[in-house]
Amino acid sequence: MFRAILLMGLISSSAHGDLAGIWRGFYETPSGLAAMELSFRRKGSAWKAEFTATEVDGENTFSIRNLKISETEVSFITGDDREGGQMQCSGRFSGARLEGTFEMLHNGKGAYQGLWSTKRVTRTLGIPKPGSPVSPAGVSPRSQASRQPAVDLVAELPSPAGSLPVGRTTFFWKDSTGLETMTDDPNDCRELMVSLWYPAEWEGDITPALYFPHFDLLRTSSSVALPRSLNAHAFEKVLPSQVRQRFPVLLFSHGLGENTARYSSILEELASHGYVVAAIDHSYDNQGTVFPDGRILRLSDRWGRAFSGSQREQERFIIERLSVLVTDVSFVLNRLEELNSEEAGMFNGKLDMSHVGFFGHSLGGAIAPLVCQKDGRFKACLNMDGMPTSHVLIFDPALRLERPFMFLTEKPWPTELELERRALTRPEYEERDRARRRRMYHLLDTLNTESYVVLISGADHSSFSDNPLLASNTLSSSERNQRLLQIIRDYTRAFFDRYFVSHGDSLLDSPLTGPPEVTVERFGARVGP
Template sequence: MRLFEILLTLSCFMLFIDLWFVKRNTQKIGVALGMVSGVLLVVQLLAEGYRWQMLLIYVLTSLLILIVLFKHVKKSKTIKTGKLLKYSIASLIIILTALSVCLMVYLPVFHLPKPDGPEKVGTQTFHLTDSSRDEVLTEEQGDKRELMIQIWYPTENKDNKKREFLFPEDKEMFKKYVQTYSNSLNLPDFVFDYWKYSKTNSYKDVEILPSTSPYPVVLLSHGMGTSRVLHASQAENLASHGYIVVTIDHTYSTFATIFPDGRVTDYRTKMKTIDDRRKVGEIWTQDVDFVIDQIEKLNSGAIESQFQGKIDLNHMGAMGHSFGGATAFNTTYLDHRIKAGINMDGSLYEVENRAVIKKPFMFIRSGVFKAWLEDFKNNTESDNEVIKQLKDELNIMKNVIRHQGNVIYVEETQHFNFTDLQFYSPLIKLTGITGDINGSRGSWIVNQYVLDFFNKHLKGTGGDLIQGANDKYPEVKFVEPGQLSKAV
């Protein structure tokens, strides 16, 4: 809950107690409480903005203020009601207030956690079109593959701009964006309206921080059906430590991607078979390759931008979550420009001819990975195509460990603890897609290991955390090749 929301709720409750249960010969305190509540109501609406979770508080506060004014004008000492009616109304008010508080707590106006690096973070978006590729995820003829990317980078923010909102600030664009989300979940549009208040820790279109050497770059892919929005805090954290981070929206595989002309694309990807996964994976891998090509043009000046000469093309990494993590692995394996990569809880879609990856790579899995390994040891369906693919994936993990890489899992996490979704609402945990770990703690752990890995392999510093168990992070467990061998 935000500051004025808390104050307004408390003043409303105190006003109710004073009117219903406090007996006195003067109404001065009641009138004072009414005036304070009225002021807080106006200030909250102007300073923090209306949100539907507080509707009951707004109505109750307004009604109670009217009752105070009525009593003051009529010079009435008490409200003439029977005890049964009095306590029934009191109970109803308490229930409605409690309901409103629950809505505010469990559907909060959230902001992204502050990055822990020394630098401020700037951000800029780019609309890219790959004229060499036809769009195969739509039925429209002649469509070319279009992408939206967002670049995060260190900045001084000399112009003292305000923090950027997480979602589109333009009202029409935000409305279209929210409609796409609400339609996919069969919910009314207003449910997500309060997202417009959520802020990042970044500053839009500010100048990049001058540096004597170019910045290493990390490309970040989201999971299937989500979007780059769910990885903003990870991008910010890396950027605050001196990285340029490029988050990619893989069009038609997101909940929503919004383009500068106001178009909003939705989810249209079909993945029913392993072959479908491979075909879509190839599209995503081509997306990343194309983005790398554009990064090279930004750095050379072929595309005019402030990033000319600021990007270290010799120290480039890839990471991603879920399907995006599998894409990070595939890109790291195939593209010589990628020097190191991270897969956050993603099952691979391509394992053929991928057995030996000679670049540093890290698999970060959720807490169920240990139990999954135990169950897998007892599975005898070696002829099953899915089981065979999973065994090949475990063999890849073994080889990753033998070639400067890591396989770790974080206890008490689930699949979406590797995204910002864990900050959206405490109710997310009830669905089982995030684990028992505190969301802030889970995010912090993942950020520390991601940073340590890229620091070692892209900057040549650090690397202490990825050496083995650490008392500061007892939730993190390192997988040894022997554990994987038993499962295979």
């Protein structure tokens, strides 16, 4: 939340007489509709006003400059362009509402534009703690869970739903041409651990692989629990399946501070349906890496320093790291091509290098459009809830995105109190938020290929990993998190199946037959297979 005190200059007595009072409503952000409140008070010939908005980074106070009020219009500037950004607002009276447009500036450049809208109210609600999302039925699943007694519940991950057994093997690869920028030694090269999850042959009485190898070396006080069995559903270093000559290939990048093991449920699901998934542990950007020689690398403290600085410094560092991750992905694809051509290797000819896709979560998801822009070998890309900067999509402006793209994300479902704070009914909220998304993702409509934005009610940022299920401490929360995880698995596979397996109807083409938690929105041109 930030609370901004608007200190106004003298305004002539001809200023709009109906302005005084409290105006409550919302302003658009890349991730949703944020609550705002304007309070105007007149003292003699001067106005004093207060602007309050809900943000995720605590309470901040800004001065407001250049307030201008006429009979029909209002404009002002708030924020600090050197820190969190500067917001330039203009609006007009429209019936019972005061509403208009704004531009958010970061580092003197426009980050995004949006609408704001307020309605006069008679009382102040104050700023509550962030509410919990609720289900379409209007019941908060988290509040239900909180009323249930906690139990000593250690979950198991759901089994893969595909017909094929899953194998897993891990490689250590060193990019001798890629310098490691996270160390002080200018001669250090980029080193990565990459795990392959793949359709496997059933070899009788074999033992499942460990869920999280080297967990005891990498765990922290905040680490989520492991599955009760400590095992994955995959089997270590078994032979690839012979049911098909070759399989489409997907590359995966994790979120900041995570490890690929924490996405095992999604990776195993894809492999059981016939995909080879190369999951990259990005050194210094993950929780930690243990190399074959015993060296341990952990999340770089440069991330902490970046996030303790200004927003400008944060975004500069994030963009630099995104470029490194994109380079990692192309390097790994090069090594997979070599692996596929090793005559004596177990993966010789098993990888269909004409059908290659990319997906990632959070920081790893944000690079999805860049991967497809910069490396033409990738035929489709998917971002799982990755929005680490103020931009909803991160593109290289010098290049076009010519590949199908999907953004799989959470859908806010505000409580009744949160709706009241935005001065909206639920139908009004749905309509306004849908219009916001069309504007925020308007670039996708300019592409010559189809794109999707898929929203899941009840999900949050961590739902795209195994963590919420493994951290569940009630039966209802475990069931809810398992359902959300299965929805995410289904839509991830539906996207890649559309381009790599079957071009027929899928969940993406029949939104009315999908789960009630899911909203599918289409952008761009449909170019077919």
